Amino acid sequence: MAVVAHFLSRPVLLAYCLLLTSVMANANQEIPIGYLELQQQRPPLLSNVLPEPEDSGLQGARLGLADNNGAGRFVGQHFSLLEARLDNIDALLKQADDWQQQGIKLLVANMPAAQLEQLSMHFSGTDTLIFNAGSPEDNLRHSRCLNNVLHTLPSRAMLTDALTQWLMAKRLKHWLLIEGQRPNDKAYAAALRRSAKRFGAKIVASKEWTFDSDLRRTAQAELPLFTQTKEYDVVVVADELGDFGEYVLYNTWYPRPVVGTQGLKPVSWHRVVEQWGAAQLQTRFEKMATRWMTDGDYAAWLAIRSIGEAVAQQESSEAGALRGWLLGEQFQLAGYKGRSLNYRPWSGQLRQPIPLVHSRALISQSPQEGYLHPTTDLDTLGYDRPESKCRIAEHTAGAN
Amino acid sequence: MKKPLLFTTSIASVASALALAASQALAATAYVSNEKDNSLSLIDLDTMKVVKTIPVGQRPRGIIFNKDYSRLYICASDDDTVQVMDTATHKIIGELPSGEDPEQFALHPDDRRLYISNEDDALVTVVDTLTKTVIAQIDVGVEPEGVGISPDGSLAINTSETTSMLHWIDTETNEVVHNTRVDQRPRHVEFSHDGKQLWASSEIGGSVAVIDVASKEITKKLKFKIRGIHPDKIQPVGVKITDDGRYAFVALGPANHVAVIDAKSLQVLDYLLVGRRVWHMTFNTDQSLLLTTNGMSSDVSVIDVNRLKVIKSIKVGRYPWGVVVKP
Numbered sequence: 028m029a030v031v032a033h034f035l036s037r038p039v040l041l042a043y044c045l046l047l048t049s050v051m052a053n054a055n056q057e058i059p060i061g062y063l064e065l066q067q068q069r070p071p072l073l074s075n076v077l078p079e080p081e082d083s084g085l086q087g088a089r090l091g092l093a094d095n096n097g098a099g100r101f102v103g104q105h106f107s108l109l110e111a112r113l114d115n116i117d118a119l120l121k122q123a124d125d126w127q128q129q130g131i132k133l134l135v136a137n138m139p140a141a142q143l144e145q146l147s148m149h150f151s152g153t154d155t156l157i158f159n160a161g162s163p164e165d166n167l168r169h170s171r172c173l174n175n176v177l178h179t180l181p182s183r184a185m186l187t188d189a190l191t192q193w194l195m196a197k198r199l200k201h202w203l204l205i206e207g208q209r210p211n212d213k214a215y216a217a218a219l220r221r222s223a224k225r226f227g228a229k230i231v232a233s234k235e236w237t238f239d240s241d242l243r244r245t246a247q248a249e250l251p252l253f254t255q256t257k258e259y260d261v262v263v264v265a266d267e268l269g270d271f272g273e274y275v276l277y278n279t280w281y282p283r284p285v286v287g288t289q290g291l292k293p294v295s296w297h298r299v300v301e302q303w304g305a306a307q308l309q310t311r312f313e314k315m316a317t318r319w320m321t322d323g324d325y326a327a328w329l330a331i332r333s334i335g336e337a338v339a340q341q342e343s344s345e346a347g348a349l350r351g352w353l354l355g356e357q358f359q360l361a362g363y364k365g366r367s368l369n370y371r372p373w374s375g376q377l378r379q380p381i382p383l384v385h386s387r388a389l390i391s392q393s394p395q396e397g398y399l400h401p402t403t404d405l406d407t408l409g410y411d412r413p414e415s416k417c418r419i420a421e422h423t424a425g426a427n
Numbered sequence: 428m429k430k431p432l433l434f435t436t437s438i439a440s441v442a443s444a445l446a447l448a449a450s451q452a453l454a455a456t457a458y459v460s461n462e463k464d465n466s467l468s469l470i471d472l473d474t475m476k477v478v479k480t481i482p483v484g485q486r487p488r489g490i491i492f493n494k495d496y497s498r499l500y501i502c503a504s505d506d507d508t509v510q511v512m513d514t515a516t517h518k519i520i521g522e523l524p525s526g527e528d529p530e531q532f533a534l535h536p537d538d539r540r541l542y543i544s545n546e547d548d549a550l551v552t553v554v555d556t557l558t559k560t561v562i563a564q565i566d567v568g569v570e571p572e573g574v575g576i577s578p579d580g581s582l583a584i585n586t587s588e589t590t591s592m593l594h595w596i597d598t599e600t601n602e603v604v605h606n607t608r609v610d611q612r613p614r615h616v617e618f619s620h621d622g623k624q625l626w627a628s629s630e631i632g633g634s635v636a637v638i639d640v641a642s643k644e645i646t647k648k649l650k651f652k653i654r655g656i657h658p659d660k661i662q663p664v665g666v667k668i669t670d671d672g673r674y675a676f677v678a679l680g681p682a683n684h685v686a687v688i689d690a691k692s693l694q695v696l697d698y699l700l701v702g703r704r705v706w707h708m709t710f711n712t713d714q715s716l717l718l719t720t721n722g723m724s725s726d727v728s729v730i731d732v733n734r735l736k737v738i739k740s741i742k743v744g745r746y747p748w749g750v751v752v753k754p
Binding site: 093094097098101102304307310311314336339359360361365366367403404 | 528594
């Protein structure tokens with residue numbers, strides 16, 4: 028608790044302490060949750076003017092915890108968060124083992140796909156339930172199925188499908204695709220190619236960004252020539268870390284919009300999302316963390332809130348029972364996106380609308396009107412049941 | 428020659444003044460809060476036209492009259508205050524210490540105590556409107572929203588959206604005495620005229636719980652189905668029940684419809700198409716008309732309660748939120 032308390036302002040802290048005492052008074056169900064984050068070195072980037080917050084994810088988890096306890100205190104449930112943020116996976120696994128000893132079987136993981144798979148394997152054969160709040164990797168949703176993992180972060184395919192639906196609605200069908208050299212950029216570009224094929228867009232030219240000059244000084248000279256290809260309606264960029272993408276805007280050979288990882292972006296969360304009560308979540312978050320809420324924060328918040336709602340709806344905190352409930356049809360979670368959210372029973376992916384934003388405004392939200400689906404139009408985003416090999420709801424968490 | 432002329436003129440002016448006074452006395456006026464225009468739109472319910480737009484505090488949402496309609500209380504959410512407007516002059520004559528981010532409130536039958544939801548602070552603030560002091564602050568769930576007070580004044584009910592609960596507050600002690608879990612994002616509560624039933628809408632859960640007040644048990648959960656509209660878009664918010672207990676109306680948000688319910692059999696009778704994103708509603712004095720605020724289309728729909736038909740839509744300011752009628 029002390030960890031949570033140190034960054035709170037005094038009146039809030041006071042309120043928090045009061046809350047804590049009232050919780051102590053009637054708590055009879057303890058629900059501890061472990062937060063595991065693999066801290067990574069960020070490579071040097073060209074557009075490094077506005078750095079990402081270092082505690083992205085963690086603060087979202089903390090807010091989720093506060094929100095859970097806001098409800099739990101009325102019914103004698105108390106949630107707590109144990110935090111481990113380390114720079115190697117072995118140490119994290121050891122921490123998770125220690126927690127396991129203490130009976131902590133609900134974990135929120137903020138780490139890349141490879142380490143997440145390690146974590147998932149490590150706990151195979153147990154009823155530990157892991158929430159993926161850090162990896163958008165598509166193959167975790169369609170082929171490398173993890174029975175003990177639910178995904179609150181949208182997959183890349185969900186993001187690029189959301190973007191592509193909007194592009195098709197705008198009749199921006201001819202694309203110039205520019206991709207970076209990092210594996211994540213390649214994965215994002217692959218997701219874009221899949222979306223193009225799925226919704227009928229044409230990639231008229233495809234280029235890889237290989238330059239190593241400092242674009243802040245030379246973008247004006249380099250990019251017009253680089254984007255001088257067969258004519259396109261739109262430039263689609265795959266540059267997840269923001270190395271060169273920011274400089275493509277306003278520098279293209281043809282005066283065309285830029286979308287993808289820069290320009291108009293499909294995101295799971297952003298400061299400009301304010302409808303459907305989202306303004307309240309943003310305010311709560313900013314009060315607590317004194318910064319804006321990122322998509323990583325939102326994914327961790329969703330994970331903790333999923334646990335909170337499942338415990339409240341199910342009146343059990345046993346990991347196996349919770350998993351069954353979360354993957355069932357009865358589960359509902361309000362996520363400030365104007366819809367009730369729930370999990371796909373095949374892949375464990377949380378269904379959710381995807382906002383399309385630029386830095387100062389929400390432009391649209393997908394699924395777009397007219398994209399229909401026999402179950403829910405949210406399943407027009409990402410890997411649908413027939414496209415995925417996963418059937419995790421048919422197995423137990425421990426099966427592998 | 429001059430005298431009679433003068434006489435006629437003055438008669439005429441007196442007559443027109445009288446006529447004006449009469450029309451002012453007769454015509455009921457609807458007050459609509461425009462969340463994104465920081466204003467109120469006043470609609471004359473005889474002509475069904477906006478007759479006045481009054482600038483108020485930032486992000487006005489909940490609005491409510493005192494008993495004799497001499498004052499209007501306005502939740503100016505982004506100013507963290509409740510403004511008090513004199514309805515004769517339409518001037519803001521004071522502010523109440525509402526706590527932060529007041530959104531919705533209800534006035535106790537004693538005409539003094541306001542129960543205000545402080546959305547950002549998980550509190551309900553009870554304010555004495557006479558002494559302008561805070562009587563109590565009550566800890567509730569996350570994002571408190573709807574407030575309803577039982578007709579006998581003994582109970583205040585508050586909904587907390589993120590916690591998905593109704594908190595039952597004893598107005599004598601100002602303490603939470605009971606909690607009822609409902610579906611996701613409860614927005615609004617409404618007592619039946621006789622105080623025996625409590626209706627609570629759940630926006631994201633897509634349902635309305637009808638609760639027996641004596642036993643505090645949910646007796647029925649109403650669900651809605653409109654052909655051609657995805658169930659996720661059916662998001663109940665505002666609820667109004669006629670005093671005679673015949674009909675209940677439920678505003679269904681982005682489904683752009685108001686559900687009509689037989690309040691006795693609890694069966695849905697019809698869905699009426701109104702403007703976009705319909706949230707709150709109010710009756711006129713004799714309950715022959717129901718007005719709805721449609722946020723996305725920035726208008727108010729007028730429903731004829733006896734014929735169950737939408738008869739008019741009236742353009743107001745941006746994002747209309749609350750509506751109340753002064754006789």
